[in-house]
Amino acid sequence: MRFRVQRATNRQKRVQFSVVVLLLVSLFFLCVPAKATESDGNSAQAQAEAQAGQDLYQKLKTGKRPQSVKTYETPEQPTVYLTFDDGPSKLTSQVLDILDKENVKATFFALGEQAQAHPELVKRIVQDGHTLGNHSYNHVYKELYSDFQTFWDQIQRSEDIFASLADTRPQLVRAPGGTYTNFDSYYYYLMDQAGYIVTDWNVDSGDSKRAHVPVNEIWQTIKESPLEHEINILFHDGSGHESTVEVLPQVISYYKKLGYAFAPLTTQVKPKQFPVGKSKWSRNMSLAHFQELMKETQQYALAHIQTDPDQKDAEQHFAQQTIVAREETAQILSAQAVLPLQVHVAGGSSFTIEPAKYQLRANRIELPMRFLVEKMGGQVEWLADKKTANAHFGVYDLEYDLSTRSIRLYTLGNSVATYSLADMDFKDGSIIVPLRKTIDLLGGRITDTVIESNKREVSVALRPFYIFKENDSLLKNSLFAMGG
Secondary structure, three states, X not given: OHHHHHHHHHHHHHHHHHHHHHXXXXXXXXXHHHHHHHHHHHHHHHHHHHHHHHHHHHHHHOOXXXXXXXXXOOOOOOEXXXXXXXXXXXXXXXXXXXXXXXXXXXXXEEOHHHHHHOHHHHHHHHHOOOEEEEOOOOOOHHHHOOOHHHHHHHHHHHHHHHHHHHOOOOOEEOOOOOOOOOOOHHHHHHHHHHOOEEOOOOEEOOOXXXXXXXXXXXXXXXXXXXXXXXXXXXXXXXXXXXXXXXXXXXXXXXXXXXXXXXXXXXXXXXXXXXXXXXXXXXXXXOHHHHHHHHHHHHHHHHHOHHHOOOHHHHHHHHHHHHHHHHHHHHHHHHHOOOOOEEEEEOOOOEEEEOHHHOEEEOOEEEEEHHHHHHHOOOEEEEEOOOOEEEEEEOOEEEEEEOOOOEEEEEEOOEEEEEEOOOOOEEEOOEEEEEHHHHHHHOOEEEEEEEEOOOOEEEEEEEOHHHOOXXXXXXXXXXXXXXXX
């Protein structure tokens, strides 16, 4: 009996052992294809990533830049961003004194080499609430644009200097000489990958065309520059730019009178960037080198940009400064006595707009569209059933559509542009429009504005064949200009 029990027990153990072995074998064969599948998946993913990298490399090689998905904030009030390159130098303290006196914040694109020579100025720039930007280490074009690696190394070198002096790592970068013909698509893309924002300008003061540019020449360049909602002005605070220091108060006063606010550049301001042009530098980017640079720039972004705890605080600080500047300017304007507005048209008639016909709001002049166009010598037709107004002036026609809040611009009867969510209002049966933008649409521009406690004046320049005289016909002038 004991023997039978023992045999049964042995048999049971053998069965259990067999089951275990079977399970292990089955598990082995099940795992092998699973691991193979996982390996195949990783391999397929790696191949897809490699192919995507090659496709990107080829796209950039053709000069095409991938579209940025970053969103930016547009200031409500027209804004000037004063920027100063090539410093700091012995002149920078004078610039800072002027900005402090005018209660204006600006942006300084500093060189690492100069920062080492003037550490106290780098600290003051940051302490005074201005933006510090990176302008490379030594500004030597042949080095910076021989290969992206050299440009990258200089940006990193300068950044380390700024971090040691003022505990900041600027994300804003300005390429020496600007990006046009210096940057290619690879430069732009790799800087984007690293989290940097490269910014050029849309107004060049001309203070660096040659050594010691006269003050009057810089001033005339500024006055003749187009007026946009956001103006990024290129100045220099490096050695030899005494004229820039001298003209700066006049420039600030000029834009303040035009109703502009001032603010420092931040990562929330859409950068002015030149298009990618044919490079004037002989350089080649291999796929292998591009992949190495991609890895390096992406690692930088992970290590610095995402872990910068002060960035958000800095953005909020600069945003608050902008708000304060707008409020102060608005208070100054609202406190002024109500006066007639004198409009001077270059080469033509001048006229007066009585206080009841215009208003200052958000630091700009607004008035009825019909009144302005007819005073300028044009005609306006109101179509009540369509809620549209057609303004005719010279070769231009403007169709104001209240229902869609849009303006359609025609030149010689041909549609040129449509402006959605256009600046207009409807008050007391009149379409209210901003003076500056309307003048721009009519082919002219405001060249000077004086808003003081005892007078208000605006000077307007029109294209030659729009200039009118009391006894002249607009049609005659237009035909004469076109050879008719």
